Amino acid sequence: MVSRTIPVDSFDLVLFGATGDLAGRKILPSLYRRFLAGQMPEDARVIGAARSEMDDDGFRDVVRAAIEEFVAKPMQDAGTIDAFLQQCSYIPIDAKGEGGWKELKKSVRDDVVKAFYFSVAPSIFGPLAQQLRNHGIACENSRLVVEKPFGTDLETAKKLNADLAASFDETQIYRIDHFLGKETVQNLMAVRFANVLFEPLWNERYVDHVQITVAETMGVGGRGSYYDKSGAMRDMVQNHLMQLLCLTAMEPPNQFEPDRLRDEKLKVIRALDPVPLKHVVRGQYKEGEHPSYVEDAENPESLTESFIALKVGISNWRWKNTPFYLRTGKRMSRRLSEIVVQFKEAPHSIFEKDDGSTANSLTIRLQPDEGIDLSVTIKEPGPGGMRLVNVPLDMTFADALGSEGADIPDAYERLIMDVIRGNQTLFMRGDEVEAAWAWTDPIIAAWEEKGDRPLPYSQGSTGPEEAQMLMHKDGRRWQHLEG
Numbered sequence: 001m002v003s004r005t006i007p008v009d010s011f012d013l014v015l016f017g018a019t020g021d022l023a024g025r026k027i028l029p030s031l032y033r034r035f036l037a038g039q040m041p042e043d044a045r046v047i048g049a050a051r052s053e054m055d056d057d058g059f060r061d062v063v064r065a066a067i068e069e070f071v072a073k074p075m076q077d078a079g080t081i082d083a084f085l086q087q088c089s090y091i092p093i094d095a096k097g098e099g100g101w102k103e104l105k106k107s108v109r110d111d112v113v114k115a116f117y118f119s120v121a122p123s124i125f126g127p128l129a130q131q132l133r134n135h136g137i138a139c140e141n142s143r144l145v146v147e148k149p150f151g152t153d154l155e156t157a158k159k160l161n162a163d164l165a166a167s168f169d170e171t172q173i174y175r176i177d178h179f180l181g182k183e184t185v186q187n188l189m190a191v192r193f194a195n196v197l198f199e200p201l202w203n204e205r206y207v208d209h210v211q212i213t214v215a216e217t218m219g220v221g222g223r224g225s226y227y228d229k230s231g232a233m234r235d236m237v238q239n240h241l242m243q244l245l246c247l248t249a250m251e252p253p254n255q256f257e258p259d260r261l262r263d264e265k266l267k268v269i270r271a272l273d274p275v276p277l278k279h280v281v282r283g284q285y286k287e288g289e290h291p292s293y294v295e296d297a298e299n300p301e302s303l304t305e306s307f308i309a310l311k312v313g314i315s316n317w318r319w320k321n322t323p324f325y326l327r328t329g330k331r332m333s334r335r336l337s338e339i340v341v342q343f344k345e346a347p348h349s350i351f352e353k354d355d356g357s358t359a360n361s362l363t364i365r366l367q368p369d370e371g372i373d374l375s376v377t378i379k380e381p382g383p384g385g386m387r388l389v390n391v392p393l394d395m396t397f398a399d400a401l402g403s404e405g406a407d408i409p410d411a412y413e414r415l416i417m418d419v420i421r422g423n424q425t426l427f428m429r430g431d432e433v434e435a436a437w438a439w440t441d442p443i444i445a446a447w448e449e450k451g452d453r454p455l456p457y458s459q460g461s462t463g464p465e466e467a468q469m470l471m472h473k474d475g476r477r478w479q480h481l482e483g
């Protein structure tokens, strides 16, 4: 069940796009779960907004349906749901129209935290921000939450930043990357910076390479029209995998403070080497148990990748000779998100060569089974001589921390509460997003110029064989997904 938590300050959260898919699947259920956990004050309010005409009760039906579908059954307490719904209301508003703004201005209070969540298409971020400013609804202590994708390239990201900057200060803007809200991602920082054990080894002298895998079993069916214009590079690498890479590679900030942390991430992104096409493998899932990618995307000519693997270099003192291998894909063999820091072999072995490997690795598992796993080399028990084996020192949070470790809030729960608390640490800054696009754009431009076709791969596999070759050529291999 949900552990009790100290309530945040009272707030009015205006959710634009309240009738949409993301609001129903993630945002409203997360707010309910925080309410259940006692973190949402009794006078806090959720004000839904979208073009659809409905009254408060109509919206409460929408919220109830979302809770019933997307919140685990044991958390669905009838009395608690009713109490939560009493804190929800609705105003029909078209971002580009005039109706509804006066009602909204009357509804939001000036003496509590005001947060405006844009769970809408990015093309209406600018108009919405302007309306809030023009109608005097947003003020200096208001916060603005924007969803991904934050642009589709550097130019569009700059335009979005400029549109928002015309009405809001950077300190008011919370750009969501929900991977940053995942428990293990924050634990990565704790492991690195709260233990003396790892940091001295966390560099090219001791780390052979880093591999980051985000594999999903689902396809793009249902989101095909969005995804086909995006592909794995824009949908996952430019944002989520980039953030994982940054947190793994960055220098220790001198304080755990939003801008100190984001400054360090930005330095990493700016130090990323351009990636030649020979270090990129793109794939597209074939027909199999489910429809093929081109069927899901409803585009028989599609050249969009549903899988990508890249070898990435970082030009700084810490990582000069340590490659980072990234891969992500849909319809893979299993759902697995992890970072593996693969250390080098001991510099000199006193054991026979065929006694086994002595290289340690640290695996940071985001999902499933959130936890951290350090593989260490020991002697195989028994009288058979000095045979070495790698064994895991497994810190699965659910095992190590009992119910506290098993009761991990969804990333959106944490991130929304951080918005209310005014903590930008786990949100991307505008310059960070632009730097990420500045690195991504030339890679995409290179394959588009060449007319590169993604390689077909079987559903339920680990992606195209060439992704294995990317590692094998360097005498390395991907871990864990391969079984």
Ligand SMILES: NC(=O)C1=CN([C@@H]2O[C@H](COP(=O)(O)OP(=O)(O)OC[C@H]3O[C@@H](n4cnc5c(N)ncnc54)[C@H](OP(=O)(O)O)[C@@H]3O)[C@@H](O)[C@H]2O)C=CC1
Pocket (backbone or CB within 6 Å): 016, 017, 018, 019, 020, 021, 022, 023, 049, 050, 051, 052, 093, 094, 095, 096, 118, 119, 120, 121, 122, 124, 147, 148, 149
């Ligand atoms: N769905 C997902 O899994 C994810 C979505 N995102 C992002 O979140 C955002 C929302 O996505 P999603 O919920 O899937 O989209 P949907 O298309 O399901 O919902 C869009 C919402 O915006 C409202 N809307 C559309 N036009 C206007 C307008 N002119 N004025 C006011 N409201 C409007 C719609 O309601 P109405 O038609 O009644 O106006 C609806 O509530 C997008 O930026 C998306 O990229 C990010 C990560 C994952």
Ligand SMILES: O=C1O[C@H](COP(=O)(O)O)[C@@H](O)[C@H](O)[C@H]1O
Pocket (backbone or CB within 6 Å): 178, 216, 235, 236, 337
């Ligand atoms: O942002 C996105 O993330 C999801 C994966 O998120 P997860 O929390 O379920 O791991 C991905 O499926 C989607 O394509 C992408 O837009």
